[in-house]
Amino acid sequence: SAVISQKPSRDICQRGTSLTIQCQVDSQVTMMFWYRQQPGQSLTLIATANQGSEATYESGFVIDKFPISRPNLTFSTLTVSNMSPEDSSIYLCSVSTRLEQFFGPGTRLTVL
Amino acid sequence: AQSVTQLDSQVPVFEEAPVELRCNYSSSVSVYLFWYVQYPNQGLQLLLKYLSGSTLVKGINGFEAEFNKSQTSFHLRKPSVHISDTAEYVCAVTAYNQGGKLIFGQGTELSVKP
Numbered sequence: 001s002a003v004i005s006q007k008p009s010r011d012i013c014q015r016g017t018s019l020t021i022q023c024q025v026d027s028q029v030t031m032m033f034w035y036r037q038q039p040g041q042s043l044t045l046i047a048t049a050n051q052g053s054e055a056t057y058e059s060g061f062v063i064d065k066f067p068i069s070r071p072n073l074t075f076s077t078l079t080v081s082n083m084s085p086e087d088s089s090i091y092l093c094s095v096s097t098r099l100e101q102f103f104g105p106g107t108r109l110t111v112l
Numbered sequence: 113a114q115s116v117t118q119l120d121s122q123v124p125v126f127e128e129a130p131v132e133l134r135c136n137y138s139s140s141v142s143v144y145l146f147w148y149v150q151y152p153n154q155g156l157q158l159l160l161k162y163l164s165g166s167t168l169v170k171g172i173n174g175f176e177a178e179f180n181k182s183q184t185s186f187h188l189r190k191p192s193v194h195i196s197d198t199a200e201y202v203c204a205v206t207a208y209n210q211g212g213k214l215i216f217g218q219g220t221e222l223s224v225k226p
Contacts (some may be wrong), residue, residue: 031212042116043202043216092156096212101146103156 002027002095004104012110013083020079021107023093028073033101034066037090046091049076083111114139114205118217126225127195133188133220135177135203143205145186146214147177150200159201162186173197198224 003026013019023032034046046066047055055068069077080087088111094103119134137143147159160171167179177188186203203217 033213042218043214045213045215048213094214100158100161101212101214102158103148105155 002102006104010108018081023076025074029095032076033094034078035092085111114215116217122221124223128192130191135186137205141207146204148202193224
């Protein structure tokens, strides 16, 4: 299993600013994922982050808007840039080990 | 590409009644299937998974699900629910060649009433 922590747990931000979300895992993992859950919608994958390479973004998500860092096998950050109210969501990181995926507690972001 | 459809957004049931939460998927390749549960104010927790073998999979808290390849379904069942089963249940799928990348359904809110 894997225990994942995220910071911050929630934040309220102003339009046009950026927020960086941190994800820490208690064990070394190859693949980390970032998801978004907008109100009333399903979890949507933003990108896959592998250590030592650039993140792979899903359709509809771009690096300029959601830059990701993966400096080592236990840590990753997701930045939500130039925020608008449409970015208000829960952002989750997850890791995959042996086909089982573990999720962090999420970061609840509200953009005013 | 894979997709998941959960046909019921909300399912209200009375305590001790049976429940079935429906999940259908589409995929052109073999898949692995999962059910996650999210209790109020908590994170996602794996309830059960189908990887291979027996099509009837048992999970935590008395839940089970049956993989039906011909109907591309993975419905979740419990013969008798408790108030504590009130939660959001999310079905997910990944293909064997996707490195664990999950595609999620919209979720079903199970509400158990006394």
